[in-house]
Amino acid sequence: MANLSVRKIDNETLARLRARAAQHGVSVEEEARQIIQEAVSAPERLGDLAVRVFGHQYGVEMELPQRGVHEPMDFSA
Numbered sequence: 580m581a582n583l584s585v586r587k588i589d590n591e592t593l594a595r596l597r598a599r600a601a602q603h604g605v606s607v608e609e610e611a612r613q614i615i616q617e618a619v620s621a622p623e624r625l626g627d628l629a630v631r632v633f634g635h636q637y638g639v640e641m642e643l644p645q646r647g648v649h650e651p652m653d654f655s656a
Contacts, residue, residue, distance in 0.1 A: 585611075 600610035
């Protein structure tokens with residue numbers, strides 16, 4: 580694993596980082612790692628978000644309506 584040093588963090592930012600780490604019950608270093616990992620991770624896909632929010636484990640059961648076959652459009656005119 581690589582190491583990263585961050586210099587010139589103002590006191591207010593460091594205090595907020597310490598408070599956030601305490602809320603999550605982790606060290607300041609671990610909190611910083613989690614923040615960085617979240618910031619550079621791939622964004623959540625919309626479908627994954629929908630399943631997470633509206634999935635079966637939350638009591639939501641959805642049935643999608645059946646779709647008919649569409650005829651292709653005629654552009655020859």
